[in-house]
Each structure stands twice: as C-alpha cells, then as structure tokens.
Amino acid sequence: MxxxxxxxxxxxxxxxxxxxxxxxxxxxxxxxxxxxxxxxxxxxxxxxxxxxxxxxxxxxxxxxxxxxxxxxxxxxxxxxxxxxxxxxxxxxxxxxxxxxNAAAVAEQAMALLLACAKSVVQLNQRMHDGHWDKATHKSLELGGRTVGLVGLGAIGLRFAKMADAMGLRVIGFDPFARNLPDYVSAVDLDTLWRESDAISLHCPLTPENKGLINAQTLARCKPGVIVVNTARGGLIDEPALLAAVQSGQVRMAGLDSFAVEPMTVPHIFHGQPGFVLSPHIGGVTSxxxxxxxxxxxxxxxxxxxxxxxxxx
Incomplete structure (x- = not known):
C-alpha cells in the first residue's frame, strides 16, 4: 500500500x-x-x-x-x-x-465567429445536398466592423489580436484589465451593446453577471448582431437568445458552452437555424x-x- x-x-x-x-x-x-x-x-x-x-x-x-x-x-x-x-x-x-488554454479557446471563438459570418455550416450542408447557392447567397464581411469583447484576460486578448489582424475594430469591457494593447479600446457595457456588430464572451461566470446576455441587453444591440460564447453558458439567458435569433435581432449565435452541460436532449436550440453549436471543446486540443x-x-x-x- x-x-x-x-x-x-x-x-x-x-x-x-x-x-x-x-x-x-x-x-x-x-x-x-x-x-x-x-x-x-x-x-x-x-x-x-x-x-x-x-x-x-x-x-x-x-x-x-x-x-x-x-x-x-x-x-x-x-x-x-x-x-x-x-x-x-x-x-x-x-x-x-x-x-x-488561451490559444485553443480564442481560436474556437474565432472559428465560431467566422462560421456565423460566412454561413460555413449551412453552405456546407447545401453543397452536400446538391445545391449551388452562388447567385443567391451573401455572407457578411467582418473587416471594418466592430467586435465587442466581454472579458480581456488571456483568452480575450488572444482573440483581440486575431480580430485586429483581420481588420476588425476591437472594443472591450473588463473592469480588471490593465495595460491594454493599443488595438483594444476599453468601453462600458452600454457602449459595447450599442456599437458591436459581433459580441464574444471571455469572462468568468459570477453571481453578478449571470444572464448578462438577456432580452434587455440584446434589445440594446444592433439588429443582426452575432453572439459568440466560449466562456460559460450561464452568461446567457438561453430562451431570450433563441427569441432574439428567431426575430432576427441576432443574426446568428456561435456557442461552445451551455447553461446545463452536457446539453439537455432535447434542447431549445436543437434544429434551430441561426445556431452553430459545439460541445464545450474550445479548450480541448492536444x-x-x-x-x-x-x-x-x-x-x-x-x-x-x-x-x-x-x-x-
């Protein structure tokens, strides 16, 4: 023994x-x-x-x-x-x-953002089904648009560097962040909701920010905003996000984390257009x-x- x-x-x-x-x-x-x-x-x-x-x-x-x-x-x-x-x-x-796991999670967040902006998943399925949508499909160009990051720790800043390299304007909210690089503009949450074309969550879950993305905050965002979450599922009010996607207020959502994990089956997001989902594997690389x-x-x-x- x-x-x-x-x-x-x-x-x-x-x-x-x-x-x-x-x-x-x-x-x-x-x-x-x-x-x-x-x-x-x-x-x-x-x-x-x-x-x-x-x-x-x-x-x-x-x-x-x-x-x-x-x-x-x-x-x-x-x-x-x-x-x-x-x-x-x-x-x-x-x-x-x-x-x-900063590189791994930041890359997953960028993959989800690109999948949402470029309709990667939907177009792949359409191609496999024998369709050629060149004449009818228009994807979203990210260069010149604004991405808002909630959380500017190791993962958020890694994502910000990639976004800046792609020509995105990067704004971010993090009350604890210091000495930010010059390509990240610190803003308050009101500004972030108002100005972001895409929002990516990179903060820990706390009692104070549970349900941070909810019906009220989504209503203050630009119509057609993209929402990406590779942090914690509890940051999002899931029924409110579904309603916002269905109404078009949110163009698409790319999610790697959920309020209950493993994800319940069935789930309100299952089969819904406008959602790109992965099973909380952002940090799961070799x-x-x-x-x-x-x-x-x-x-x-x-x-x-x-x-x-x-x-x-």
Missing part, C-alpha cells in the same frame, strides 16, 4: 507530463464523468492533499471529507465549479491554469491538454510546498 500523499483528479486521465511532475504523490482518478457523490466518496477514502478539477466540481462536502486537503487546482481557467467561499473558510487554496495538466500540477505542488514550509 502506498504511503505517498494523494492527489485526486476528477477525470479518468491527466497528461503524462503532468503525471511526471506528480511522481512523489499517489494520483487517484475519479473516472470519465464523476458525480459529486463519487468525488465525496473518493475524498473520504483517500483523504487527498490536493484535488485537480477537470469535470464536475468541488463543494463543501468534498472538502469536509478530506481533512488533509490543502489545494484545489482547476485544470483550466474557470473556477466557478469550485465553492471558493467554502475553501477560504477552511484555509484551502484555489488555483487556476490561467492562460494555459496542446491545451498538456498545458493545462502541467499548469494544474505545478500550481498544486507550489501550494503544497508553501504549506509544508509554513508548518516546518
């Missing part, structure tokens, strides 16, 4: 490069789709010093099941699935692999898998090292 301290991973795997960093620990995997109950049971059984969170989340019950727990490390940038208040009360550090695993492992080890130093 191993006497190494345990790291619990809420998934079935971790990049080999990350596992190599954790060689002095016993790594326990929770499986492909662990429930909260699964994680509680494993925490109680193994009393981990660290949890690396890929799927599901970590609540107070999990923390209380693992008295040795010192760090909860997110395999990614969004920590909304971790009860941070409960962690703070118990002196447990919460870390994120900030920027590790490179990002390694980058996020290594960053999560490094963050875990850094906290544990500080904890050991403090008790030495």
């Amino acid at each position: 191993s006497h190494k301290p345990v790291i619990l991973v809420t998934a079935a795997d971790l990049a080999p490069q990350a596992l190599a960093l954790l060689a002095d620990h016993e790594v326990v995997f929770a499986g492909k789709t662990p429930t909260q109950a699964d994680i509680v049971a494993l925490a109680r059984q193994h009393n981990p010093v660290g949890i690396i969170v890929r799927y599901s989340g970590v609540n107070a019950e999990v923390m209380d099941a693992a008295p040795a727990l010192r760090v909860i490390s997110k395999h990614g940038s969004g920590t909304d699935t971790i009860d941070k208040a409960a962690a703070a009360e118990r002196g447990i550090a919460v870390t994120a692999a900030v920027g590790a 490179d990002a898998y390694v980058n996020m695993g290594v960053a999560a492992a490094q963050n875990t080890l850094a906290v544990l090292a500080r904890s050991e130093a403090a008790t030495a």
